[in-house]
Amino acid sequence: MATAITMPKLGLTMTEGTIEEWTKNEGDTVEKGEVVARISSEKLTSDVEAPASGTLIKILVQEGEDLPIKEDMGYIGEAGEEVGGAAAAPAAAETPATPAAEAAPVAATPAPAVPERKEGERIFVTPLARKIAAEKGIDYAAVTGTGGNGRITRRDVEAYAANPPAPVAAPVAAAAAPAAPKWGAGLKGMRKAVATNMMQSLTTTAQVTLQRKVDLDALMAFRSDIKAKAGDQLQDGQLSINTLITRAAILALQETPQMNSNYGDGELKHIDSVNIGEAVGLPEGLIVPIIKDAQNMNLTVLGRELRHVADLAHEGGLTPDQMSGGTFTITNLGGEGIEYFTPIINPPEIGILGVGAMAKELTLKDDGQIGTTAKLPLSLTFDHQIIDGQQAAQFLGKIAENLQNPYKLIL
Amino acid sequence: MTKIAFMNAINQALDQAMEKDDKVFLMGEDILGGTDIKHLEEKNEDSWGGCFGVTKGLGPKYGKKRVIDTPISEQSYMGAAVGAAVTGLRPVPELMFSDFIGVSFDSLLTQGSKMRYMFGGKAKLPLTVRTTIGAGASAAAQHSGAYYGIFASIPGIKVVVPSNPYDAKGLLLSAIEEDNIVVFCEDKTLYGVKGEVPEEYYTIPLGKAAVKREGKDLSIVTIGKMVSVAMEVADRLEKEGIDVEVIDLRTVAPWDEETVIESVKKTGRLIVIDEAQPHNNTATDIAATVTDKAFDYLDGPIKRVTAPNTPVPFATNLEQAYLPTADRVIEESAEIIDDLKSSK
Amino acid sequence: MKKLTAAKAKEAYEKMNDIRNFENTLHDIFAKGEIPGFVHLYAGEEAVAVGVCSHLTDSDYITSTHRGHGHCIAKGCDLKGMMAEIYGRETGLCKGKGGSMHIADLDKGMLGANGIVGSGFPLAIGAGLRNQYLGTDDVAVCFFGDGAANEGNFHESINMAAIWKLPVVFINENNTFAESTPQHYSSASPTIAERAAAYNIPGEKVDGKDFMAVYEAAGKAIDRARKGEGPSLIEYHTYREYGHFEGDEQTYKYDSDEEIAFHDRDDIKEFRAYALKKKLFTEKDAEKIEDKSVQDVADAVEFAKASPIPQPEALFTDVFAD
Known part of the structure; x- marks a missing residue:
């Protein structure tokens, strides 16, 4: 009896993976536990x-081919053994895309006549209709059955094929299964994942971005003061601007629990722990390592963690768990000179903070003198489905307040 | 071409078979009917010529040596037919009603059908059992059975059920030429049905179905007198724009898998009409085989329309309700017919 | 009726010995577990099969019973082919597809041992009908047991043979028990033979342990059939040496002194003594026949064991003639 090698599920949201490399060839002897593929x-x-x-x-x-999780990517057995039926292998070879992948174009462009079925409801389809649908690359789930017992028949599939539904923008109904939309066609691996996430984000959320500046003079003074006093002990990045901004956001999230939420699959979850994501740009694409329970970390621990996960991201050493379960993301384009931008929410989170480049501005001081003030541009994107503008503005205000009263950050 | 009745087509076939091969002889109850009756023998006349008159005239023509009236001893004369076949004659016994298989079954079940196999291929059994089947003649529960499926379940027996006079003659001549046991089932309600029958000797191969009309939407496979029911269904559905293919099985064992499966591959939908009771019958065998061998071509469930699971009733209204009709076929198969209508 | 010549007597003695040795050997082999299935042994009844078949040629037919080995040997079937058949080998008379209960050899006019009690009757009617139809002087002999005498076919077939004057001889081997049931219990008529009166044919009860009595009665009946005078019924009283089947404990046996005395008679020894006395063969001839028979049966066993089992494809062949 052959044993199947299946596409592993790495992390909560993974739905499919790409075979990067087979490290063994057909016919090679392998030991249990030996690496056979990447x-x-x-x-x-x-x-x-x-x-x-x-x-x-x-x-x-x-x-280079994709495969849904838990599906078979190969078999280990005895030399010469037949597996999966004679037809299975050639079929897979001829149509490298899996049924789920084939479903993509159809599901991405659902017709107005999409059958009304409850999620998980059994679809009745005749053997012949199923066969023809497979031959034509049609996902029969999208076909309305007119046969006895609502069964999809040959005629239904042929009618569907003859008159394919027109593409419709932003088609995703709230109740639609998350697997149905399929973006990133033609892309591979991480690029495809980014594409999918971004498109899902834009098509499933009502994104609004608020922008404001924060006066950082107090923060910078605080930082200089501590540095002067603590000196060499500050080796862990605890006083990096990034760490301080992150800490300010964590405190604001604790004060605004509705922002520390996940919304997806028709369910809104307020989450107690603050799992903060920090976007890291890599040559292959954007990656967001998550720091769990960040509300319990003081600046020292937080700074160390932020540096650690960034290093891991660059090394490709993040575990699946370090990449899922976030409640809020911070992305920073300040290094590139960007002031304001409109960051895209990382679903199922409902908010993301974009940090721009700090700059000194001329200001009229209280005493009437002209001086300079360090200003940090912040952009907060939130999901208007869950949070209203005023609440979001207040949340952003709390971040600003925390940054302007830096002693709060060490409490 | 002259039109003659189904029963006359059979009589003609028997006559021509006996003429062609003097080892062919008939035996059965009352098939001559005048044996040892002096006033008839003096005039070389028969009386009944079989209880339906199917063999009438053959006794006077071929004599009581070749048209043998047997005592009412179904068990032994059927066994004698097997014994005569295995020793080189070509008997054509008549079992007056297929219902009498109960009293004569051993000869076919444990003896004749198995001899060639048990004897390692050394025996030949050129034996054709003619028998009558079918409800619709007010003959009630013990004289109306359609038991071809019972015979068909036995390896070593071929079973033929003709639907019209032309087929009856050609199939019977084929059966008599066979070196195997053939049970030839004549629907007694078809005996009077007339059709064109060539006078010359001709055969129709056993095991080959006839496509009575071609169609692309729905296949109906059927047997014997149910062919006319299927044709009526086809006519009625044609008016609804549904194109029905009707297949007359002609031979129930072995039945023509190739023709049936090819038809289902074309239409994707199958109704089987079988006058037998519903369980372990020919319709069930066909449905199971098609599901097994042509599953991916099915565009709907296979519908079997059969008699109910009861004996044949006597009262006329009940007997009419017992037999599958076009109305019943359309009603019971609505699930696969209606969506053909709706999608037009 | 032909008188028993010296040559015929020798041949009969050979066959009786062959049957006895064949069955004794099978009894031992079966106990060792070497052969599959049911085996019903004919030992003890040799005088009947051989006494009747001594009058027959290959073109005459016989039908047989569960207990058919004796009829096969008496009708001239090959010992090796029979033994191989019982072993289920490809070289068997029926290619290993029939077995003990269905050994047949149509070339020898042997229409098969039969697993169904009483089903040989109509087959014999058919064979007799064939002989009459074709105008040959061949006969069909129907061997049947005391049990089969109570089957419906007994009546239907004898009646038909009688009304049509078929060349059929009904040979009842009354070996005292139908399986385990005694004939005196299961038959309303004290003898099977007297039932012949109902069909207006000759019926006779004869000592089946006495070869010469068997031979003479059968000769008369077979002659009558060949001449077209119709069927006869003979009841031979005999006794089977072994059980109904191998493994039968036979607790139903030895119910009376009379039965025990009858059981103790050996038809082969009786015939040997008779033949020697009548100088049909010599003591030396007899010993030679006896030795050869033992050797022939041993050779048959060896042949069977050395024969191949049927090819798997044989499962599917011989259902229909092409």
């Missing part, structure tokens, strides 16, 4: 180990 998915790559000892008798999915 896959990439979402935002990381991972080794796939042999689930059993034996011979790698069949590679079903070639390098």
Whole structure:
């Protein structure tokens, strides 16, 4: 009996992965636990180990191809053993895209006549209709059945194929299964994951961005003061601007629990712990490592963690768990000289803070003198489905307040 | 071409088979009817010529040596037919009603059908059992059965059920030429049905179905007198724009898988009409085989329209309700017919 | 009726020995578990099969019973082919597809041992009908047990044979028990033979342990059939040496002194003594026949064991003639 090698699920949101490399060839002997392939998915790559000892008798999915999680990518068995039925392998080879992938164009452009089915409701389809749908690359789930018992028949599939539904923008209904929209066609690995996430974000949320400046003079003075006093002890980045801004945001989230939420799959969840994501730009794409329970971290611990996860991200060493479960993200383009921008929410989070480049501005001081003040431009994107503008503005105001009263940051 | 009745087509086939091969002989109850009756023998006349008159005239023509009236001893004369076949004759016994298989079954079930196999291929059984089947003649529960499926379930027996006079003659001549046991089932309610029948000797191969009309939307496979029901269904559905293919199975064992499956591959929908009771019958066998071998071509469930799971009733209204009709076929198959209508 | 010649007597003695040795050997082999299925042994009844079949040629037909080995040997079937059949081998008379209960050899006019009690009757009617139809002087002999005498076919078939004057001889082997049931219990008529009166045919009860009595009665009946005078019924009283089947404990046996005395008679020894006395063969001839028979049966076993089992494809062949 052959043992299947399946696409692992790495992290909560992973739905499919890409075979980056088979490190073994068909016919090679493998030991249980030995690495047979490398896959990439979402935002990381991972080794796939042999689930059993034996011979790698069949590679079903070639390098560069995608495969939904839990589906078979190959088989280990005894040399010469037949697996999966004679038809299984050639079929997979001829149509490298999996059924789910084939479903993409259809599901992405659902017709007005999309069948009304409850999620998970059984679809009745005749053997012939199923066969024709497969041949034409049609996802029969999108076809309305007119046969007995609401069954999808040959005629239904042929009618659907003859008159395919017109593409419709922003089609995703609230109740639609998250798997249905399929973006990133033609892209691979991390790029595809980014594309998917961004498109899902833009099509499933009501994004509004608020922008304001924060006066950083107090913060900078505070920082200089501490540095002068603590000196060499500050090795962990605890007083980096980024750490301080993050800390200010964490405190604001604790005060505005509705912002520290996840919304998706028709469910809004307020989350107690603040799991803060910090966007890290890599050559392959954007990645957002998550620091869990950040509300419990003082500046020292937080600074160390921020540096640690950034290093891991650059090394490709993040675990799936370090990449999921975030409640709020901070993205920083200040290094590139950007002031304001409109960051895109990282679903299922409902808010993201964009940090711009700090700059000194001429200001009229209280005493009537002209001076300079350090100003930090902040951009907060929030999901207007969950949060209204005023609340969001107040939340952004709290961040500003925290930054302008830096002693709060060490309490 | 002259039109003759179904029963006359059979009589003609028997006559021509006996003429062609002097090892062919008939045996059965009252098939001559005048044996040892002096006033008839003096005039070389028969009386009944079989209880339906199907063999009438053959006794006087071929004599009581070749048209043998047997005592009412179904068990032994059927066994004698097997014994005569295995020793080189070509008997054509008549079992007056297929219902009498109960009293004669052993000869076919454990003896004749198995001899060639048990004897390692050394035996030949050129034996054709003619018998009558079918409800619709007010003959009630013990004289109306459609038991072809019972015979068809036995390896070593072929089973033929003709639907019209032309087929009856050609199939019977084929059966008599066979070196195997053939049970030839004549629907007694078809005996009077007339059709064109060539006078010359001709055969129709066993095991080959006839496509009575071609169609692309729906296949109906059927047997014997149910062919006319299927044709009526086809006519009625044609008016609704549904193009029905009707297949007359002609031979129930072995039935023509190739023709049936090819038809289902074309239409995707199948109704089987079988006059037998619903369980373990021919319709069920066909439905199961098609599901097994042509699953991916099915565009709807296979519908079996059969008699109910009851004996054949006597009262006329009940007997009419017992037999599958076009109305019943359309009603019971609505699930696969209605969506053909709606999608037009 | 032909008188028993010296040559015929020798041949009969050979066959009786062959049957006895064949069955004794099977009894031992079966106990060792070497052969599959049911086995019903004919030992003890040799005089009947051989006494009747001594009058027959290959073109005459016989139908048989569960207990058919004796009829096969008496009708001239090959010992090796029979033994291989019982072993389920490809070289068997029926290619290993029939077995003990269905051994047949149409070339020898042997229409098969039969697993269904009483089903040989109509087959014999058919064979007799064939002989009459074709105008041959061949006969069909129907061997049947005391149990089969109570089947419906007994009546239907004898009646038909009688009304049509078929060349059929009904040979009842009354071996005292139908399986485990005694004939005196299961038959309303004290003898099977007397039922012949109902069909207006000759009926006779004869000592089946006495070869010469068997031979003479059968000869008369077979002659009558060949001449077209119709069927006869003979009841041979005999006794089977072994159980109904191998493994039968036979607790129903030995119910009376009379039965025990009858059981103790050995038809082969009786015939040997008779033949020697009548100088049909010599003591030396007899010993030679006896030794050869033992050797022939041993050779048959060896042949069967060395024969291949049927090819798997044989499962699917011989259902229909092409």
